[in-house]
Amino acid sequence: MARPKNDTFLRALLRQPVDYTPVWLMRQAGRYLPEYCETRKRAGSFLSLCKNPRLACEVTLQPLARYNLDAAILFSDILTVPDAMGLGLYFAEGEGPKFERPLREEWAIRDLAAPDPHAHLRYVMDAVSEIRRALDGTVPLIGFSGSPFTLACYMVEGGGSEDFRTVKTMLFDRPDLLHRILDVTARAVADYLNAQIESGAQAVMIFDTWGGALPGWAYQEFSLAYLRRIVDELIRERDGERVPVIAFTKGGGQWLESIAAIGVDAVGLDWTTDLGEARRRIGDRVALQGNLDPVALFASPEGVARETRRVLESFGAHGPHSGHVFNLGHGISQFTPPERVSVLVDTVHQFSRRFHGGAPAPAGSD
Amino acid sequence: MARPKNDTFLRALLRQPVDYTPVWLMRQAGRYLPEYCETRKRAGSFLSLCKNPRLACEVTLQPLARYNLDAAILFSDILTVPDAMGLGLYFAEGEGPKFERPLREEWAIRDLAAPDPHAHLRYVMDAVSEIRRALDGTVPLIGFSGSPFTLACYMVEGGGSEDFRTVKTMLFDRPDLLHRILDVTARAVADYLNAQIESGAQAVMIFDTWGGALPGWAYQEFSLAYLRRIVDELIRERDGERVPVIAFTKGGGQWLESIAAIGVDAVGLDWTTDLGEARRRIGDRVALQGNLDPVALFASPEGVARETRRVLESFGAHGPHSGHVFNLGHGISQFTPPERVSVLVDTVHQFSRRFHGGAPAPAGSD
Numbered sequence: 001m002a003r004p005k006n007d008t009f010l011r012a013l014l015r016q017p018v019d020y021t022p023v024w025l026m027r028q029a030g031r032y033l034p035e036y037c038e039t040r041k042r043a044g045s046f047l048s049l050c051k052n053p054r055l056a057c058e059v060t061l062q063p064l065a066r067y068n069l070d071a072a073i074l075f076s077d078i079l080t081v082p083d084a085m086g087l088g089l090y091f092a093e094g095e096g097p098k099f100e101r102p103l104r105e106e107w108a109i110r111d112l113a114a115p116d117p118h119a120h121l122r123y124v125m126d127a128v129s130e131i132r133r134a135l136d137g138t139v140p141l142i143g144f145s146g147s148p149f150t151l152a153c154y155m156v157e158g159g160g161s162e163d164f165r166t167v168k169t170m171l172f173d174r175p176d177l178l179h180r181i182l183d184v185t186a187r188a189v190a191d192y193l194n195a196q197i198e199s200g201a202q203a204v205m206i207f208d209t210w211g212g213a214l215p216g217w218a219y220q221e222f223s224l225a226y227l228r229r230i231v232d233e234l235i236r237e238r239d240g241e242r243v244p245v246i247a248f249t250k251g252g253g254q255w256l257e258s259i260a261a262i263g264v265d266a267v268g269l270d271w272t273t274d275l276g277e278a279r280r281r282i283g284d285r286v287a288l289q290g291n292l293d294p295v296a297l298f299a300s301p302e303g304v305a306r307e308t309r310r311v312l313e314s315f316g317a318h319g320p321h322s323g324h325v326f327n328l329g330h331g332i333s334q335f336t337p338p339e340r341v342s343v344l345v346d347t348v349h350q351f352s353r354r355f356h357g358g359a360p361a362p363a364g365s366d
Numbered sequence: 367m368a369r370p371k372n373d374t375f376l377r378a379l380l381r382q383p384v385d386y387t388p389v390w391l392m393r394q395a396g397r398y399l400p401e402y403c404e405t406r407k408r409a410g411s412f413l414s415l416c417k418n419p420r421l422a423c424e425v426t427l428q429p430l431a432r433y434n435l436d437a438a439i440l441f442s443d444i445l446t447v448p449d450a451m452g453l454g455l456y457f458a459e460g461e462g463p464k465f466e467r468p469l470r471e472e473w474a475i476r477d478l479a480a481p482d483p484h485a486h487l488r489y490v491m492d493a494v495s496e497i498r499r500a501l502d503g504t505v506p507l508i509g510f511s512g513s514p515f516t517l518a519c520y521m522v523e524g525g526g527s528e529d530f531r532t533v534k535t536m537l538f539d540r541p542d543l544l545h546r547i548l549d550v551t552a553r554a555v556a557d558y559l560n561a562q563i564e565s566g567a568q569a570v571m572i573f574d575t576w577g578g579a580l581p582g583w584a585y586q587e588f589s590l591a592y593l594r595r596i597v598d599e600l601i602r603e604r605d606g607e608r609v610p611v612i613a614f615t616k617g618g619g620q621w622l623e624s625i626a627a628i629g630v631d632a633v634g635l636d637w638t639t640d641l642g643e644a645r646r647r648i649g650d651r652v653a654l655q656g657n658l659d660p661v662a663l664f665a666s667p668e669g670v671a672r673e674t675r676r677v678l679e680s681f682g683a684h685g686p687h688s689g690h691v692f693n694l695g696h697g698i699s700q701f702t703p704p705e706r707v708s709v710l711v712d713t714v715h716q717f718s719r720r721f722h723g724g725a726p727a728p729a730g731s732d
Contacts, residue, residue: 165661173669
């Protein structure tokens, strides 16, 4: 397994020189694409789509057919892991994910066990292998998982929540129980990501969607500590190639230094954090990924191009050991006009060249 | 108008020595109190309650009758200002605030004008006067307003929003129109707060609930710049007493230094920011207000006491020019058990004494 023909994404994550800034988008295979909606309809439901390797492969490739993206990301859902733990994932129409058996009783928490990903999440591994075959060495494939705290939010709440009252009450009153859930879930996530790497994922990303809802001290103890443990256990080299790891805590802008210190190759940033400021804070240790406001894709084509350039400018001229992967600061909205994504991708590729190659960027030019 | 008998809150905001840390809670007069629900039922609706000075005074005083709070805050809604601008505020059952006439057309934005608060928001000024009379010099009364950007979010979206797509699209495509709205709204907010001060408010707070949803550069340009303009125009002394100003941007933890630089006396913090860290960053310039996670009030009484102590400990021992006002990091939840608030208030008053008076706090004691 050699490097893909286009390895710009992997090089940027490893802070190696590149000619332009690579780009992919969180949730790039999704509902804003009519062809995705068509495949999903054929699958019958979102969950059947996730569990069908052939269709998961099909939707993974759809955005790459439309746009000149520098990476593919496995199509799946972060809640497949708790589903494999037996919680009974389902999607109520218009209500988001739910669990039939939320984790609240002490006995159920004591009984919780990490699933064998090769057995209980076989469909994910099959999708990874199938996507790798279909990509045929063009661009790298990203595997992913939710963070233990983010998964625990859904597992304890039984679905989405506005204030995470149930899981936070457990945190305050029975931290031992929450730690038990996080401990098992961290084991499960490490095994799951390693299985994805063994099946062909060339980089992995951990999505900590809800860690930013915690007080700072609790973020360290209940989210970041488990991210660190996972990173420690990941396969970091496969077939002679480094497998980069990206950690993304939405709302984690206050904690960048501590996120950069857990051993990851790159840190994802939401759209509130200034990239230049983040680079000054942690850019000598990790690559940065992000961070256009997803809502900027609702602007006019000129507006999309301007806001895309603004993100590239905020990172600034690259040095010999800087790394930036362009992305949104959160998943793309289902209501995004698909043609705006072309503007974004083309602007990144064209405009970013001036920031690479060692020549200083002409001030104010575009 | 002398200082109130209990001026601990005002002294803490001005970073003057106090014997204990004063406490009040955002949304302390609200739905978690059965007596509030009873008065609201009598008023007929939330909006009738806001617009009836006698009943607004009644609910303002209710939490003070239950708890040993160090300040009262005017009972009102941040959307009274756009309502007075003619947008037609209403509350759809279970849906939150809505406007009959959202601000989207260029002609309507050009026609927007700041209302005379003494005429169009007379009911608020009457409530302020009535509350001051009823308080009878016991504790100070806080006046408040929403920030221009936060008000603009509701005005342009026509209600609440998950992603602020309409107002942000205006920001990206027609920043001139959004600046026009913010300009008029900043004028309206400054007039409104000054009228509250003239009617008897002894401190004022500006709630920037949605500024934290912006990219950093846009926060500076579209939210903070207008906060600064308002602060510049506020009456800062009344009857020989300083009128302190508090600014609170939810999700603004990354931008504390710039918030502290706009001329406010105090900066409000949400629960994600570590108070000790905030103190190191800006505590030499402003007082800090916050920041217990509102969800901590769902913990057991022991848990509430422990988390309350944790916040006090994170601020640490007071010096001669430090200021801390205890509060939640966001408004109290309507589902909060009222008896938990007693635990919080009593813990603040008792446990905080060791941090004042110059004596170092005994390590680890409680």
